[in-house]
Amino acid sequence: MIYTVTFNPSLDYIVRLDAFKTGAINRLKYEKILCGGKAINVSIVLKNLGVSSIASGFTVGFTGMEIKRQLKDVFNCSCDFIELPQGNSRINVKIKADSETELNGQGPNIPQEAIEALFQKLDGLKKGDFLVLAGSIPNTLPNDIYERILKRLYPKGVSFVVDAEGKLLLNVLEYKPFLIKPNNHELSGMFGKTLKTAPELIEHAKILQRRGARNVLISRGGDGAILITEKGDCMTAPAPKGKLINSVGAGDSMVAGFLAGYLSSGDYKTAFRTGIAAGSASAFSDNLAVSKDVNSLMEQIIL
Known part of the structure; x- marks a missing residue:
């Protein structure tokens, strides 16, 4: 079974308008409210691709109730969240106009x-x-929470997938995560230098691999993706062609697609292709990737 944990889930209020002007009244052309959070997105896309998971984390208040309702009733996902004693799960505002602007809530207090x-x-x-x-x-969570979880479960032989930045990721490499998925900017940030070319990204991804990561998947937006596998293979692929509509959730969709592809085939090449297709399918849509669009885009991805 796949379990996903979102520590600070949200309701995302997504709006579109031609131009966003501060200090003025803005008229919306489109609005939608969706449950959000990176690991929640992974669970939703997994379900869209026919793979079950259990979404967990912390929820509270009327917003927490709506997050769980959407996961169950809209997306048909299983969930097992811990209900907090007070507060509300956060609301994030995603403004999509001539540029993208996000207003992200803080979230509730999480007691010991x-x-x-x-x-x-x-x-x-x-x-x-x-x-x-x-x-x-x-x-409100200890900054070593990822590390504590992996250290606790590592002896059990659980396979970890970690999509995080900076020390959150670097500090868990010793527990040999099955997959990590930094994007090119996050990888640059970890090493304190700008990594632009594929050879530069591959060189530094292999450093993370030597520190413990089994498979390193690097998302590069419109430039495609790179995969360095535990078998020593290095794969690169351009992104499929399409119009960027929504970048939110594309990286999470890539993680879900990779897992779905790997679990169905046991093959890293299939996992890589499915991951790229799922990430692109979300980027080219108002919603998260669905199976039909992923299968269509996979035809463009030739390794």
């Missing part, structure tokens, strides 16, 4: 008892299970 409740849930994972940890953490 809730953290312990999460640990107890995760203790039920076993060898053969996958655990997806994705995204930043709220300031």
Whole structure:
């Protein structure tokens, strides 16, 4: 089974307009409210590709209830969130006009008892299970929460997928995550230098691999992606052709596509192609990737 953990899930209020002007009344052309969070997006796209998972994390209040309702009733996902004692799950505003602007809420306080409740849930994972940890953490959580979880579950033989930035990612490499997915900017940030070319990205991805990561998937936006596998293979592919509509969730969709492709085939080449197609399908749509669009885009990806 695949388990995903979103520490600070949200309701995303997504709006579109021709131009966004500060200090003025702006009339919307499009609006939608969707449950959000990187690992939640992974669960949704996995389900769209026919793979079940259990979404977990922390929710609270009327916004938390709506997050769980959408996951169950709209996206047909299983979830097992821990309900916090007070507050509300955050609301994020995504403004899409001549440029993209985001206003992200802080989220609720997460007490120690809730953290312990999460640990107890995760203790039920076993060898053969996958655990997806994705995204930043709220300031009410200890900054080593990723590391504590992997250290706790590593002896069980759980396969970890980690999509995070900076020290959140670097500090868990010793626990040999099955997959990490930095984008080119995040990889640059980890090494304190600008990495632009494919050879530069590959060189530094291999450093992360030597530190413990089994497979490193680098998303490069419109420039495609790179995969360095635990078998020593290095694959590169351009992005499929299409119109960028929504970049939110594209990286999460790539993670979900990679997992779905790998679990269906046991083959990293298939996983890589499915990951690129899923990420692109989300980028080319108002919504997260669905199977029909992923299959169509895969025809463009030739390694």
